[in-house]
Amino acid sequence: MKILLVEDERKIREWVAKALRESGFVVDPVGDGNDAYDLLKTRSYDGAVLDIMLPGRDGLSLLRSIRREGINLPVLVLSARGEWDERVEGLNLGADDYLPKPFHVDELVARLRAVCRRSKGDQLNLVEAGPVRMNVATREVSVGGNALELTAREFSLLEMLVRSPGRVFTRTQILDRVWDYDFDPQTNLVDVYVKRLRQHLGEENRDWIDTVRGVGYRFKG
Numbered sequence: 640m641k642i643l644l645v646e647d648e649r650k651i652r653e654w655v656a657k658a659l660r661e662s663g664f665v666v667d668p669v670g671d672g673n674d675a676y677d678l679l680k681t682r683s684y685d686g687a688v689l690d691i692m693l694p695g696r697d698g699l700s701l702l703r704s705i706r707r708e709g710i711n712l713p714v715l716v717l718s719a720r721g722e723w724d725e726r727v728e729g730l731n732l733g734a735d736d737y738l739p740k741p742f743h744v745d746e747l748v749a750r751l752r753a754v755c756r757r758s759k760g761d762q763l764n765l766v767e768a769g770p771v772r773m774n775v776a777t778r779e780v781s782v783g784g785n786a787l788e789l790t791a792r793e794f795s796l797l798e799m800l801v802r803s804p805g806r807v808f809t810r811t812q813i814l815d816r817v818w819d820y821d822f823d824p825q826t827n828l829v830d831v832y833v834k835r836l837r838q839h840l841g842e843e844n845r846d847w848i849d850t851v852r853g854v855g856y857r858f859k860g
């Protein structure tokens with residue numbers, strides 16, 4: 640995991656960078672808000688540690704700018720103890736967590752891990768292929784931006800196909816994964832559900848679910 644560390648006090652920056660590296664993070668340390676902004680615009684990070692008082696551009700205005708521009712990496716904000724207004728402002732601007740100075744570096748590492756994990760968790764909940772977008776946490780599904788109402792079983796079947804575009808699943812594999820009880824191998828349950836899913840997808844998108852003759856089904860990749 641690659642982290643941008645923005646802190647102008649050299650001692651703190653070096654100490655935090657060292658601790659993060661020892662914990663397995665890759666770290667780009669910078670001491671200036673404008674440099675940090677340029678890096679966030681041009682490189683890809685898994686998270687950032689952001690001090691508030693910085694030369695060039697302060698941490699909160701930096702945070703406001705990147706959120707406005709749709710840069711959604713997890714951000715842990717650092718600030719001097721007791722600056723509660725800044726804390727509230729930071730969280731309102733889209734900080735994922737806040738740590739008052741002075742802090743224990745172990746706590747910083749633990750908090751940073753937590754915000755990065757939460758952010759990855761959100762990404763894992765999103766399943767997308769072709770025109771289909773699914774959020775497995777909220778059970779929302781849309782096709783070409785239009786929301787669909789699916790039953791739990793329909794959702795599971797579509798999720799299985801959409802998670803692995805291009806991969807062919809046999810009827811037995813589908814039954815095994817989507818219907819977790821003993822079934823009659825002669826059942827046409829899978830075909831019935833695929834037909835329903837195609838109806839949900841509509842005329843325009845029904846062909847995204849491909850019948851592989853004599854084998855099973857796949858979502859086009």
Ligand code: CA
Nearest residue numbers: 647690692693
């Ligand atoms: Ca500072």
